[in-house]
Amino acid sequence: MAHEFPVTVRWDGSTGSGYRGYSRTHVGTTEGTPDLTVSADRHFRGDPAFHNPEQLLVMAAASCQLLSFLALAANRGIDVLHYSDDAVGTMTPSRGPMSIERIELRPRITVAAGPDGSTDTAAVLALVEQAHRDCFIANSLRSEIEIVASVTVTAPGGTAVSRPVRSR
Numbered sequence: 001m002a003h004e005f006p007v008t009v010r011w012d013g014s015t016g017s018g019y020r021g022y023s024r025t026h027v028g029t030t031e032g033t034p035d036l037t038v039s040a041d042r043h044f045r046g047d048p049a050f051h052n053p054e055q056l057l058v059m060a061a062a063s064c065q066l067l068s069f070l071a072l073a074a075n076r077g078i079d080v081l082h083y084s085d086d087a088v089g090t091m092t093p094s095r096g097p098m099s100i101e102r103i104e105l106r107p108r109i110t111v112a113a114g115p116d117g118s119t120d121t122a123a124v125l126a127l128v129e130q131a132h133r134d135c136f137i138a139n140s141l142r143s144e145i146e147i148v149a150s151v152t153v154t155a156p157g158g159t160a161v162s163r164p165v166r167s168r
Contacts, residue, residue, distance in 0.1 A: 006031065009038075025050060054100060058089035060137045061103050061145060068131035069107070078124060079112035081154060089143070102144045110152045119153045 011026035024040035025047050040046025041054055051059075062085045073080045085107045089100045107128065113119050128149045132138055138145050 020045065023047075054089060054091060057100055057141075058087050058103055061089075061135070061141065061143075062087040062105055064135040064137035065105050065107065065128075065131055065147070068135045069109075069128055072127045072131055072134070073111075073124070076123075076127065078119070078127070080109060081112055082108075082110035084108050100141075100143050102146070103141075105145065105147045105149075107147065107149045108152070109149065110154055113153050113155045117155060121151045121153065124151045125149060 008029045009026055010029075011023075013023050015022045024045060026038055028036045028038050037050045038056070039048075039050040039052055041052040042048040046052055066083055066085060070080060070083065085105055087103060087105045090102045090104075091098055091100050109124065109128070111119050111124055128147060132145065132147055
């Protein structure tokens, strides 16, 4: 059975005064969630006080990666304590149709040491890569997505060992 994701976007105003004169601010809603006020990026005459579609696209990719990873880790018995990602999407202005060409995900993952006091960081990174392959959003995009992950293992007694890595 197919899953559907209905959303509604609403805008009111007037474009009668030309390109420079109308508001780009609009509202997006999904059933049962609060409204989300959205605008264009400030480079496209939008209001920087609101999210823009480009940010939401990058956030969707980062969020999907996080959720896919957490599901895999939980199913493998890996105790993830923290996950944060300062993701960046890149769009180069051009005369033709523009797109988010590249998304770099930068997850920083903290896991608890296993029962023997260690955790196989290579196994955690393998799950990061598997999560990317499983991510619905990544599979829906044509943008290049690179993942630069770092894994910190919290040992018994609260000490931490960090191992930064690059993954594609």
